[in-house]
Amino acid sequence: MGLFETLHIVIIALYALGTVLFLTSVFTENDRLKRTAIWLAVLGFTFNTVDLGLTLSRDPAALSGGTFYFNIIGWCALALYFFLWWRLRLEYLAITALPFALLLFVASLALGGIRVIMPPQLTALFFGLHIGSLVLTLGALIMAFGAGVAFLYYNRKLKTKEGLKAMGQSIPSLDKFDTVNRWAVLIGFPLYTLGLFSTFSWYLIAPFKPFAWDIMKIGSLAVWFLFAFLFHQRVVLGWRGRKPAILALWVFAGMCVSLIHHTITFKAMP
Amino acid sequence: MNKQIILIGLNHRTAGVDVREKFALTDIENFEQGLMAHCPVQECLALSTCNRVEIVAVAKKIPVPAVMDAVAEYWAMACGGSVELLTENIYRYADLEAVRHIFSVASSLDSMVMGEPQILGQLKDAYRSAVDKGTAKTIVNRLLHKSFSVAKRIRTETAIASSAVSISYAAVELARKIFGDLKPTRAMLVGAGEMAELAATHLLRNGVKEIIIANRTLSRAKELAESLGGEPIQIEAMPDRLHEVDIVISSTGSPVAVIKAKDVKAVLRKRKNKPMFFIDIAVPRDIDPDVNALDNVYLYDIDDLKEVVDENMAQRQGEATKARAVVDLETETFGNWLNSLNIQPTIVDLVGKSEDVAMRELAKTLKKIGPVDERTHNALERLVLSIAHKSLHEPICFLKRRTQEEGSAERFIDLARRIFNLDEESVPKNAHLDRKSATCAPEDIEQYIEVSKKEQ
Numbered sequence: 001m002g003l004f005e006t007l008h009i010v011i012i013a014l015y016a017l018g019t020v021l022f023l024t025s026v027f028t029e030n031d032r033l034k035r036t037a038i039w040l041a042v043l044g045f046t047f048n049t050v051d052l053g054l055t056l057s058r059d060p061a062a063l064s065g066g067t068f069y070f071n072i073i074g075w076c077a078l079a080l081y082f083f084l085w086w087r088l089r090l091e092y093l094a095i096t097a098l099p100f101a102l103l104l105f106v107a108s109l110a111l112g113g114i115r116v117i118m119p120p121q122l123t124a125l126f127f128g129l130h131i132g133s134l135v136l137t138l139g140a141l142i143m144a145f146g147a148g149v150a151f152l153y154y155n156r157k158l159k160t161k162e163g164l165k166a167m168g169q170s171i172p173s174l175d176k177f178d179t180v181n182r183w184a185v186l187i188g189f190p191l192y193t194l195g196l197f198s199t200f201s202w203y204l205i206a207p208f209k210p211f212a213w214d215i216m217k218i219g220s221l222a223v224w225f226l227f228a229f230l231f232h233q234r235v236v237l238g239w240r241g242r243k244p245a246i247l248a249l250w251v252f253a254g255m256c257v258s259l260i261h262h263t264i265t266f267k268a269m270p
Numbered sequence: 271m272n273k274q275i276i277l278i279g280l281n282h283r284t285a286g287v288d289v290r291e292k293f294a295l296t297d298i299e300n301f302e303q304g305l306m307a308h309c310p311v312q313e314c315l316a317l318s319t320c321n322r323v324e325i326v327a328v329a330k331k332i333p334v335p336a337v338m339d340a341v342a343e344y345w346a347m348a349c350g351g352s353v354e355l356l357t358e359n360i361y362r363y364a365d366l367e368a369v370r371h372i373f374s375v376a377s378s379l380d381s382m383v384m385g386e387p388q389i390l391g392q393l394k395d396a397y398r399s400a401v402d403k404g405t406a407k408t409i410v411n412r413l414l415h416k417s418f419s420v421a422k423r424i425r426t427e428t429a430i431a432s433s434a435v436s437i438s439y440a441a442v443e444l445a446r447k448i449f450g451d452l453k454p455t456r457a458m459l460v461g462a463g464e465m466a467e468l469a470a471t472h473l474l475r476n477g478v479k480e481i482i483i484a485n486r487t488l489s490r491a492k493e494l495a496e497s498l499g500g501e502p503i504q505i506e507a508m509p510d511r512l513h514e515v516d517i518v519i520s521s522t523g524s525p526v527a528v529i530k531a532k533d534v535k536a537v538l539r540k541r542k543n544k545p546m547f548f549i550d551i552a553v554p555r556d557i558d559p560d561v562n563a564l565d566n567v568y569l570y571d572i573d574d575l576k577e578v579v580d581e582n583m584a585q586r587q588g589e590a591t592k593a594r595a596v597v598d599l600e601t602e603t604f605g606n607w608l609n610s611l612n613i614q615p616t617i618v619d620l621v622g623k624s625e626d627v628a629m630r631e632l633a634k635t636l637k638k639i640g641p642v643d644e645r646t647h648n649a650l651e652r653l654v655l656s657i658a659h660k661s662l663h664e665p666i667c668f669l670k671r672r673t674q675e676e677g678s679a680e681r682f683i684d685l686a687r688r689i690f691n692l693d694e695e696s697v698p699k700n701a702h703l704d705r706k707s708a709t710c711a712p713e714d715i716e717q718y719i720e721v722s723k724k725e726q
Binding site for chain 1: 444446447449450451544545562565568574
């Protein structure tokens with residue numbers, strides 16, 4: 001077994017163990033277990049960073065090969081989680097970040113055969129703007145998804161007067177979950193806009209690729225409109241709590257569908 | 271054990287408030303000193319709170335009931351009450367039972383509200399005063415320090431103190447679950463009922479920034495505002511100020527609802543949907559129940575809060591089982607330490623005797639080799655003492671281990687004292703006629719060693 005295979009197995013093992021331990025810690029309210037799970041995730045994330053670094057140093061073209069951008073999305077989601085953990089003390093969101101990181105990492109290995117070929121002269125611009133911003137958006141939406149589900153669940157518990165029993169000592173307040181949603185929308189929508197419209201611009205400046213509407217573009221645009229609505233309601237009208245949480249879940253689901261569709265149907269450039 | 275720990279006391283379970291009042295100790299320091307002077311105890315500590323009065327004492331090995339009776343008599347005399355009345359209401363514990371009880375008290379397992387934190391502070395105060403007056407010595411010191419660490423361990427390892435068990439505290443906990451940090455929040459008190467005042471006090475103590483007190487009688491609102499540090503307003507002005515606050519505690523005693531859902535809807539628009547928490551303590555209710563159906567609004571009435579408290583009480587009972595297991599474990603550990611105290615005199619005697627022998631042998635050797643300089647003399651002295659100490663290391667460790675075993679301490683200590691003849695008992699000449707005399711001179715031992723070497 002080579003270095004990469006070993007590294008991949010170690011990363012999967014750390015993410016999987018972290019996920020299992022974190023889920024167990026939530027149910028048993030065991031803080032020590034929770035800390036262990038998060039530090040395992042940190043270790044996994046470190047190895048994942050090393051793996052990405054090694055891959056790119058060995059073959060810089062891998063970035064435009066599209067063989068591991070699921071891996072980058074997972075890595076990005078975890079990076080955002082660590083940021084939220086640091087800023088908001090929201091370790092609870094590992095309940096979303098860890099399983100997603102595991103799922104995306106495994107998917108990146110499974111989908112290693114899919115290749116996205118782009119014209120070399122536009123690779124940097126395209127990848128930098130389009131893929132980079134979408135990856136960050138997805139990371140933010142993964143956090144929003146976790147925070148949204150948690151908000152809806154605990155909001156219902158508080159409304160139905162099961163509050164204190166259901167929300168153990170370690171569960172953050174509803175306000176914290178709502179803050180994550182707000183950040184995800186404030187950061188995610190401009191990034192998604194940039195990611196989406198940079199690709200449209202690319203079509204305009206690429207003479208070899210005529211622009212044509214297809215299901216992928218329509219789907220992406222539909223997600224953008226939904227996201228725009230959420231951004232407007234949240235920022236302009238001051239929506240809070242349940243409604244933006246539900247909308248964020250829809251935006252995330254739409255983006256996932258769009259991403260999966262994109263991954264499966266994207267054809268190599270001529 | 272050469273010394274025994276005794277504990278006598280009364281609490282909310284064994285005595286009514288009238289009896290507790292009668293036997294409460296107001297001047298604890300003088301009481302402790304008087305107890306040391308009048309009773310056969312070497313150490314003591316008294317704890318007197320509204321729910322319990324307890325006296326812990328350490329006495330030499332004399333009949334425990336006699337010591338307890340003496341302490342109870344002095345206690346009754348100090349309070350000017352009858353001994354009969356006191357003895358009818360007290361509980362008595364000795365040795366490990368007393369230790370277990372003190373650990374339970376410190377961990378608030380014996381409190382009226384299980385898990386309440388005040389008792390630990392009261393016990394610390396009692397201990398400080400006993401230390402100041404010199405009535406707490408080796409055993410009481412260790413016992414109290416251990417009880418503090420047991421209490422801390424129980425708070426850390428169990429959830430016995432983590433849930434709210436009073437209406438007002440439950441309201442604070444719920445507010446925390448909604449807003450997280452309470453520092454930027456503002457509250458409003460609608461009406462000035464006693465329980466609402468208590469809830470407001472709790473909220474302010476937990477960081478709420480500001481409080482507005484709305485009441486029908488402005489003078490009462492002002493009075494309360496002064497004591498709480500808030501802003502008094504007439505109740506008629508309440509709807510116009512509602513959008514400024516995050517938490518509303520209502521207890522007006524009005525026969526109809528004073529806050530309606532449609533009013534709150536308008537308030538929410540003004541607040542840009544910032545969440546609101548309504549606590550309705552009034553019966554009949556002050557706040558329209560439909561308020562709870564609005565997004566970002568949470569309404570809890572007195573029954574909801576009571577339910578929360580009852581659930582938490584049940585949870586604490588469950589945690590108490592875990593806590594008692596910790597107490598049992600720590601009591602056993604403390605018992606081992608008490609047992610190890612019995613071995614101290616034996617160790618001292620053993621080391622003393624060994625050093626004696628070493629120094630005598632050194633003196634003999636120095637006589638033989640003639641005068642030596644001081645440096646050599648000191649080096650030789652260090653050498654023989656070091657040999658004496660090191661040769662005793664294993665036997666002492668063995669004895670210490672044996673004292674950790676239930677019921678075997680006395681036997682091994684006795685055996686060690688006899689083996690090393692620490693009590694300098696003279697053995698009769700005709701003892702053990704069927705065997706070789708047990709007493710022998712050092713020369714005999716040297717001869718025996720020589721023969722053994724040759725045989726090998």
